[in-house]
Amino acid sequence: MFNSTGNNFGAGSIQFKDYQAENYVVLNAKFTYDPTNAAYLAADVLEIYVPDLAIDRSAVAGVIMRFRDVRTSYGYTWDNSGGTALKSWIKDKNTICIEKLTNFDEKGDITIYMQALYPMLNQPGSPIKGTRTRINMTQETRYLYWDSETFCVIFDHWVFVHIGFSSCSYSYRDSPWEATMGNFPTDVCADVPFCGGGNQYNPSVNGISEAHIENGIFTCQERTSGFEDTGYSPFIFAFLVRDGENNSE
Amino acid sequence: MIAKPSIAFNDFSGTAKDVTARTVQGRNVLSVRAYQSKVFTPSQAATRNQLSKISREYKQLSDSQMQAWEVLANHLKGISYFGKAAEMTAHNAFVRINSNRLLAGKSILMDAPSHISNIPGVVYDEIWVTPSDLIIKGIVHKNDPLRLVIKMSAGLSAGVSSGWSKTVIVSAGIEDDWGDANVRGRYMKVVGFAPAVGDKVFLELYWMNTDTGFVGASAFDSKICITSEEAEEEGYVKRNKITMDDIQPDSHVSDCDVDFSTGAPVISFDTVCLGHSNVASSEVYLNDTIPEDCVGTSMALGRGMGNDRCALAAQSYIIWLRNYSWGDSTITFAHRGGYYVQPTEVFGPGILY
Numbered sequence: 001m002f003n004s005t006g007n008n009f010g011a012g013s014i015q016f017k018d019y020q021a022e023n024y025v026v027l028n029a030k031f032t033y034d035p036t037n038a039a040y041l042a043a044d045v046l047e048i049y050v051p052d053l054a055i056d057r058s059a060v061a062g063v064i065m066r067f068r069d070v071r072t073s074y075g076y077t078w079d080n081s082g083g084t085a086l087k088s089w090i091k092d093k094n095t096i097c098i099e100k101l102t103n104f105d106e107k108g109d110i111t112i113y114m115q116a117l118y119p120m121l122n123q124p125g126s127p128i129k130g131t132r133t134r135i136n137m138t139q140e141t142r143y144l145y146w147d148s149e150t151f152c153v154i155f156d157h158w159v160f161v162h163i164g165f166s167s168c169s170y171s172y173r174d175s176p177w178e179a180t181m182g183n184f185p186t187d188v189c190a191d192v193p194f195c196g197g198g199n200q201y202n203p204s205v206n207g208i209s210e211a212h213i214e215n216g217i218f219t220c221q222e223r224t225s226g227f228e229d230t231g232y233s234p235f236i237f238a239f240l241v242r243d244g245e246n247n248s249e
Numbered sequence: 250m251i252a253k254p255s256i257a258f259n260d261f262s263g264t265a266k267d268v269t270a271r272t273v274q275g276r277n278v279l280s281v282r283a284y285q286s287k288v289f290t291p292s293q294a295a296t297r298n299q300l301s302k303i304s305r306e307y308k309q310l311s312d313s314q315m316q317a318w319e320v321l322a323n324h325l326k327g328i329s330y331f332g333k334a335a336e337m338t339a340h341n342a343f344v345r346i347n348s349n350r351l352l353a354g355k356s357i358l359m360d361a362p363s364h365i366s367n368i369p370g371v372v373y374d375e376i377w378v379t380p381s382d383l384i385i386k387g388i389v390h391k392n393d394p395l396r397l398v399i400k401m402s403a404g405l406s407a408g409v410s411s412g413w414s415k416t417v418i419v420s421a422g423i424e425d426d427w428g429d430a431n432v433r434g435r436y437m438k439v440v441g442f443a444p445a446v447g448d449k450v451f452l453e454l455y456w457m458n459t460d461t462g463f464v465g466a467s468a469f470d471s472k473i474c475i476t477s478e479e480a481e482e483e484g485y486v487k488r489n490k491i492t493m494d495d496i497q498p499d500s501h502v503s504d505c506d507v508d509f510s511t512g513a514p515v516i517s518f519d520t521v522c523l524g525h526s527n528v529a530s531s532e533v534y535l536n537d538t539i540p541e542d543c544v545g546t547s548m549a550l551g552r553g554m555g556n557d558r559c560a561l562a563a564q565s566y567i568i569w570l571r572n573y574s575w576g577d578s579t580i581t582f583a584h585r586g587g588y589y590v591q592p593t594e595v596f597g598p599g600i601l602y
Contacts, residue, residue: 024513057390059508059517062550062597064563085552085563087596092392103561117598122427122488123512126542130514132602149548149567149585153600155514160600162548162565164586195563196587204560206587235586237550237565239598 005094006049010037016114017241019157020054023123026158027096028241029114030191035105046098047091058090058118062237063098064193066208067107069201079224080201083110083193083208090118103204113193115238117158130155135163136182137218143169144179149235152184158241159185163218165196165234173228177220186216187243196234198226206232213240296348303347306357307340317361318343324364346462353396353422353459368395368465371454377485378450378472380443383433385454386485388425394460396422399432403440404448407473412451422457427510429488444474489540491533491580501531503592507580509543515598518549518568522582524591529584538578539570546570549599553590562588566595 004014011033019026033040040046066083087099098112130153137146147164161184168177190213197207207224227234262271267282310318318339325337337345347357374387388397400416419435437443444450450472456465475483489509496505504521511517522531551564564587572578582595 021513024511024515059511060519060597062552083563084561085550117513117515119511119513119515119517119598120427121508121517122429122510125512126489126540127509127511127516127601128514129542129545130600130602132546147585149565153514153602160514160548162586164565195565198588203558204562206559206562208563232588233586235565237548237586239600 002051004048004050008039008043008047009033010039011048014048016050017243019241022054024117024119025054025058025090026117026239026241027114028190028239030111031114032109032111034109035102035107043100046100048096048098049094050096052093053090053096055090055118055120056093057120059121060087060089061116061118062086063088063116064113064195064208065101065104066111066113066193066210067104068109068111069107071201078201079207079222080199080226081208081224082199082202082205083195084205086112088114088116088118104202113191113238115190115192115240117160117239130160133183135161135184137163137179138182139179143172144177147233154185156242157244158239159188160239161192161213161236163236165194168228174222176222177218179218181213181216181218184213184216185242188216188240189214189243190238190240192236192238192240194220194223194234194236196227197224197232198229199224200226206234209234211236299351300344300348303344303351303357304340306347306359307343310343310359314359314361315339321361321364349457349462349464350459352398352418353457355459358462362461362463366458366461366463368456368458368463370466371397371456371468373454373468375485376452376470376472377480378444378474379477379480379485380446380474381433381477382480382485382487383431383436383443383450385430385432385452386428388428388430390425390428391456393424394458395456396459397425397430398422398455398457398464399430400453401432401436401440402451403442404444404450404474407447407449409449409451412449412471413453413469416451416453422459431488434494446474446476448474450474489543491535491539495536497534497536500533501525502533502582504594505533507533509540511598513598514601516543516547516549516568516570516601518547518595518597518599520582520595521554522551522566522591522593522595524589524593529589531582533580533582535578535580538572539580541572543601544570544572545601547599547601548585549595550597551584551587551593551595553588554592554594555590559588559590562590564589564593566593568595568599 014031017028062085069080071078145166147166149164153160194209194211199207209223211220322337322339322342372389399420401419402412402415405412419439452470453467455467491507501523506519508517547568553562565585569581
C-alpha cells in the first residue's frame with residue numbers, strides 16, 4: 001500500500017494497493033476528480049506521481065472510468081450512470097498515466113477504478129500460464145444467474161476475476177444483491193465497476209454500476225436503469241491485489 | 250540534332266536544345282543535357298515540398314522571431330548539432346530544425362528553441378540483418394521527446410568500406426519497441442528490396458529531440474547480411490510477438506499486436522477487431538504456428554470504436570490461441586461482456602490460462 005505524491009488533474013491524494021514484481025505491477029485504486037478544475041483542464045494526459053515503482057515503464061493497461069447521471073422524472077429515479085475503459089500506462093518509475101477522454105466532462109465528477117496489471121515487454125521467457133478456476137456463485141435463495149465466463153485465475157498475491165451476469169429473478173431486480181463467491185480468495189476487498197446494461201441518455205456507452213467484493217462475498221446495492229437490457233451483457237473485469245502481510249517482492 | 254552555325258563553327262560555345270558546346274582547355278566539348286533517370290518517389294516529392302513550405306514559413310516570421318533564429322544560428326555555427334560543424338544562417342537553422350520536426354510528425358516551430366541541448370548517443374547491443382529480419386536490439390530507451398532516426402543503405406558489395414553516404418532515412422523519429430527497432434517493413438517501403446545474403450548494409454543512428462528539432466551524435470555501423478539460421482546460431486532470438494506482418498490478409502483485424510514477451514502471467518494485446526459474418530468475434534489467421542507454451546486462452550478488455558450505439562462501450566473479450574492438427578493456427582477474439590461494437594480495439598494485458 002502506498003499513497004500518491006501528487007497528480008496533475010486535481011484529484012488529491014490517491015491510495016494504492018499494490019503488488020510489485022520484477023517485471024510487472026498490479027495496482028488497485030479508486031479515486032474521483034472534478035473535470036472542471038483548472039489543473040485537469042490544463043492536462044493533456046492525466047498523470048499520477050508516486051514513490052518509486054518496481055518497473056520503470058509498462059505497456060498499456062486498461063482502467064474503467066465512471067460518471068454519475070441520475071435523473072428523477074414523475075417520482076421515478078432513472079440511473080444513467082455510465083463510462084468506459086481508458087488506457088493507462090506507467091511512464092517512468094514515478095509516473096502513472098491515464099488517457100484523457102473528455103467526452104463526459106460535463107457530467108460532473110469522474111471516478112476511476114484502477115484494477116490493472118501493468119506488464120513490461122521484451123522480457124525473457126514465455127508468459128506464465130495460470131489456472132482457470134470457476135467461481136461458484138451461490139445464494140440461499142437463488143435469484144442471480146451467471147454466465148460461463150464467471151471465473152478467476154488465482155496467484156499468491158493477486159487474482160484476476162471475470163464475472164459475467166446472465167439474469168436476475170424478476171422480484172429481486174431492484175433489491176440489493178448478495179452472493180457467495182465459492183472458490184474465490186477471501187482476502188480480497190474492492191469496489192469493482194460492473195460494466196454493461198443499456199444507457200438511454202448516454203447511448204455512446206454502457207451503463208456502469210458498482211459492486212463490492214469482500215471476504216468472498218459479492219454485493220451490489222443498486223444497478224443502472226438499463227442493467228438487464230438484452231445484448232448489453234454486464235461484466236466485471238479486474239486484476240485485484242490480495243491482502244497479505246508483505247505484497248512486494 | 251539541330252546545329253546552329255554559332256555553335257558548330259564559332260569555338261563551339263552555346264546551347265541549342267539539349268546540346269551544350271563549350272571550350273575547355275583549348276578543346277571543344279559537346280555534351281547532351283542530363284536528365285534524371287530515376288522516377289521521383291512520393292516520399293522524395295513530399296520532402297521537397299516540405300522544404301519549400303518551411304522556407305515560405307520563414308518569410309512569415311516577425312522581426313523578433315527572425316532575430317531569435319539569427320541568435321540561434323550564431324550559436325549553432327560552432328556546435329555540431331547536425332553531425333558536423335557548419336556555417337549557418339537563420340534561414341538555414343529554421344529549415345533544418347523544422348524539417349527534422351516535420352519528419353517526426355510535428356508542426357513547424359516558429360519560435361527559435363534554446364541552443365542548449367544535451368542529446369545522448371544511441372546505445373544498442375546488436376544489429377541483425379538477414380533477408381527476413383532487419384532489427385536493432387538492446388537499444389537503451391529514451392523518453393519523449395527523444396525519438397530514434399535510422400538511416401540505412403541498400404545491400405552493397407561486402408567489399409565496400411564506406412557506404413554511409415548512400416544511406417537514406419528509413420525511420421524518421423520512432424520510439425524503440427522495448428529495446429527493439431524492427432525496421433524491415435520501413436526498409437522495404439523506402440529501399441524497395443531486402444538485402445541478399447553476403448550484402449553489406451550501412452547504418453547511421455541518432456536520437457532526435459522532436460521538440461527542438463536538434464539531433465544527437467550519430468552512431469555508424471555496418472553489417473553483412475547473413476542467413477536466418479546463421480543469425481540464430483550467433484544468438485539472435487526472435488521476439489515472441491504477432492503483428493500484421495505475421496497474419497494472413499483475410500484476417501478480421503485492421504491492426505494486430507499480440508505480444509507474448511511479458512515474462513508475466515499475461516499477454517499484451519493491441520488489436521482492432523472488425524468482426525465478420527454477423528458473428529460477435531474476429532478471427533486472425535496466422536502464417537506460422539503459435540509457440541506451444543503460448544497456446545491457451547486469454548481474456549482482455551475492449552473499447553468500441555464505432556459510430557453508432559455504444560460507440561465507446563467497454564467490453565470484455567475471450568481470446569483463443571490455437572494450433573490445429575491440420576496445420577492452421579488462429580487467434581479468435583470472441584466478444585463476451587458489454588455491448589458488442591464493430592470495430593472494437595482490444596487492448597492491454599490479457600490473463601493467460
